[in-house]
Amino acid sequence: MKNLKIAIQKSGRLNEKSVQLLKNCGLDFENYKSSLITTVANFNLEILFLRDDDIPGYVEQGIADLGIVGENVIEETESKVNYLQRLGFGKCTLKLAVAKDSPIARLEDLNGKSIATSYPVILKNFLDDYKIQADIQMISGSVEIAPGLGLSDAICDIVSTGGTLKSNGLQPFADVRTSEAILIGRDGLEDNEILGELLQRIQSVLLAKETKYVVLNVEKVNLPKITELLHGVKSPTVVPLAEDGWVAVHTVISEDDFWGKINKLKSAGAQGIVVMPVEKIIM
Ligand code: PRT
Numbered sequence: 001m002k003n004l005k006i007a008i009q010k011s012g013r014l015n016e017k018s019v020q021l022l023k024n025c026g027l028d029f030e031n032y033k034s035s036l037i038t039t040v041a042n043f044n045l046e047i048l049f050l051r052d053d054d055i056p057g058y059v060e061q062g063i064a065d066l067g068i069v070g071e072n073v074i075e076e077t078e079s080k081v082n083y084l085q086r087l088g089f090g091k092c093t094l095k096l097a098v099a100k101d102s103p104i105a106r107l108e109d110l111n112g113k114s115i116a117t118s119y120p121v122i123l124k125n126f127l128d129d130y131k132i133q134a135d136i137q138m139i140s141g142s143v144e145i146a147p148g149l150g151l152s153d154a155i156c157d158i159v160s161t162g163g164t165l166k167s168n169g170l171q172p173f174a175d176v177r178t179s180e181a182i183l184i185g186r187d188g189l190e191d192n193e194i195l196g197e198l199l200q201r202i203q204s205v206l207l208a209k210e211t212k213y214v215v216l217n218v219e220k221v222n223l224p225k226i227t228e229l230l231h232g233v234k235s236p237t238v239v240p241l242a243e244d245g246w247v248a249v250h251t252v253i254s255e256d257d258f259w260g261k262i263n264k265l266k267s268a269g270a271q272g273i274v275v276m277p278v279e280k281i282i283m
């Protein structure tokens, strides 16, 4: 079977999590910082390490079959690639921001103003949707210093914690789009077996990340209340304990409202609750 090639970021915010995801899928490879390509020893895959901006184009042209890259970069490069899987990391939002004392407060106020950004394509599409005419100033880095230098009236930049905006005296006033890392693929991979296997592994890793394995002890009389609370999980495993009248319940629960669920289980009589990470869930 011919190897597939997957392009991931060589260094930067998505590198570590992309490498970790592939390793969690059981792929055995060296993460040499100096090399551009590495072969996976136990899977039909080669990994290309690239600048994130080049990844969508490589995949569109078929130089790489797959890629892991932020949605913001896919949209900015207007590449024709297929979205195969949202990966849940690299989450951020492209926002419009202005200086704290700026008179600009609403989108309409941007008419006739200048906006500095590294995302001119996304910004232009956004402004067109809202019929706003503004002057887009393309800057490749440190966009947040543009208003202070008198280069622009506003900026459009990626925000995750908001710390960078704050420390530059800026405040966001509108969201342009959200983004996260995506597994993308070139056309023509529909029946590819290697991709099928990789996708199954990625999905099992993602599913496991959202779940915890929980073991708790409960008096038999309280068992119906506990199983009621755990509805949605396929019949929890119930094991008798050495102490008469007590059982241990084994189950998996989702991270979503985790503490809320644990507190309800405690109120229903659960004791000695042990929570463990789940490595993979194979459906
Ligand atoms: O060298 P290469 O071209 O590969 O990398 P790069 O420098 O272009 O990108 P990199 O590594 O900074 O980011 C890669 C991807 O991570 C982006 O395309 C986004 O999809 C995603 N991402 C997630 C972010 C952020 N969070 C983020 N906070 N990308 C950039 N930032 C920057 C932002 O530009 C701003 O300067 O971080 C600053 C704001 O962060 P906060 O936390 O202060 O709000």
Ligand code: ZN
Pocket (backbone or CB within 6 Å): 051, 052, 053
């Ligand atoms: Zn980049």
